[in-house]
Every structure is written in structure tokens, then in C-alpha cells.
Amino acid sequence: MGGGNRQGKFAEDYVRVLASAAGLLVYTYDLDLDGIDLGLRYPGRAGRVASPAIEVQVKSWSRPKVGEGRLVYDGLDEVQYNKLVDGPFSVPRYLFLVVMPPGEGAYTRVETDGLVLRQLAYFHDLSGEKPVALPDKGRRRRVRIPIGNVLTERTLRALVGAPERAADG
Template sequence: MLDAKQHQGKFGEDYVRVLASAAGLLVLKDDLDVDGIDLGFRASGRYGKVYSPTIEAQIKTWSRPSGSSGHLNFRGLDECQFNKLAGPDFTVPRFLFVVCVPLDNQSYAASITDGVMLRHLGYFVSLRSETPIPHPDRNRKRLVKVPTANVLTVATLRRLTETQSDW
């Protein structure tokens, strides 16, 4: 049996996998997590001038979300993790996906008459315009403002991937 933290993290990753599957995207997973990326997503075929556009994401879960003025105030990244997503110097666009989950893991999913409902919502943010921290410390957290308008859905995940060069 998974401990509570493992269970929550696995659910968050699987939540995003379900969206990618529904979007018709390929899900990529490195054999080791050494670069701060949990999953990659690829659209097959040609999109504009690009074949097989791809994005990468670090996925975090949060059971006690807080925020203000249209943003979640996410404090779940340490400075080293932040630096693996921040700045424009990545070949493949990187995103932070934050999946807000219920406190009670028995409420993660529910069977309803016409399907399965996953709780609650995922959000995305690009840190491309952020400046990496010069001397990052794993013991210091970095606040990330995640717009609540950036809901991660089948359509937005597909759009992020297909238009990856715009990001």
C-alpha cells in the first residue's frame, strides 16, 4: 500500500495521463527523474512547421490550495526544482502542472451514472519568463503564482502541445 504522499503524487500523475489519453497525445516518461520532469507529451503528425511537437511537465499535487486575485499561491517547489522549469533556455517547453486534490484520498475518484469523475482540477503555468535563481537552495521554497484561468483540460493540454513553439 502506498503512503499518503506517494498516493497523492501518483494520483496527480495519473490524472494528467487520463487527460493526455483523452487528448490523443503520447505520454513520455524518462527512465530516471534527474531533470525535474515527470512526464512529456507529444502530438503525432505535423502542426504548422513542426512535426511531433512535444512539451514536458513537472506535476505537483496540492490538497490545501490557497490563493488570491485569480492566482493559486503555490509554495511546493524548492529553488532547485524551480530552476529546472524557469527561463527560456530549454529545447522543449516546460510547464508546471498543479493538480488540486481532496484531503481524503477516498474522494480522488467517484463512479457516477455516465462515467468516472476525477477530483479536483489541474492547472498549468509556464515559468519561461521567470529568471532562474543564481544560487538555489533545496531548503528554500519559491512561490509560484498559478493563474486559476489556466485550467488543465483535454483541450488545453492538446493546445499546449500542438502550439509548443508559441510558448
């Protein structure tokens, strides 16, 4: 498996691990025709809603740029961007950005008390953005993600709409 494919697969697996730890179901679609990599669902009731869910596009990034307290990401083309913003959608959509070490051998670290996945994942809701009128796959769309939007078990459950767990910390 080539470096780009390995990095992308690891990013999706990183999200899968967090979702499993958060008690969420993860699903994929038969074909990626709608710009969605993974669906995440809480298998139960959350107040008046049964089985709340979100859909996500997962991107990996090994050379992050930060400016003014935000990750400055230029990795979405205009078509991908529109698939996250041009709603309304019946299921909320998010961009998940997994920032990874540049070297393939640095994705994980085994320690005496467990396995460390490196480095961090971030989430961003683009629903308030304006779609590109005539999107072009050849043009990139800049996205600024607040560095405080770290994806954790707790934030993932909150995005899905799952009830909080007493053990979350």
C-alpha cells in the same frame, strides 16, 4: 503506498488521462535528473512541425490557497524551480498543479454515466521568470498560477501545439 506517494501518483495519472483523451502520447524518462515527470507529444504534424512536444513537472496539492485570482503555491524548492525556468529549453516546460481533495477516498467518484476524477489541474509557464542565482533545496519558491489556467483536453493540445479537433468543446 503512503498518502504522499498515492497523491503524487494520482496527480500524474490525472494528467495521463487528460493526455489520452486529447490524443497525445505520454512518456517518462529513465531517471528524474532534470526535474521533469512527464513528456507529452502529439503523434503527427502540426503545420510545419512534426511531433510537437512539451515536458512537465507534476505537483499535487490538497490544501490550495487562492489570492487575487491566483493559486499561491509554495511547494517548489529553488532547485525544482530553476529546472523549469533556467533555459532556454529545446522542448517547452510547464508546471502542472493538480488540486485534489484532502481525503484519499475522495479522489474519484463513480456515477451512472462514468468516472469523475477530482478535482482540477492547472498549468503554468515559468519560462519568463528569472532563475535563482544560488538555488537551495531547503528554500521554497512561491509561484502564482492564474485560476483561469485550467488544464483540459483543449488547453493541453494547445500547449503541445497540436491542431484543434472539431469535436473539442
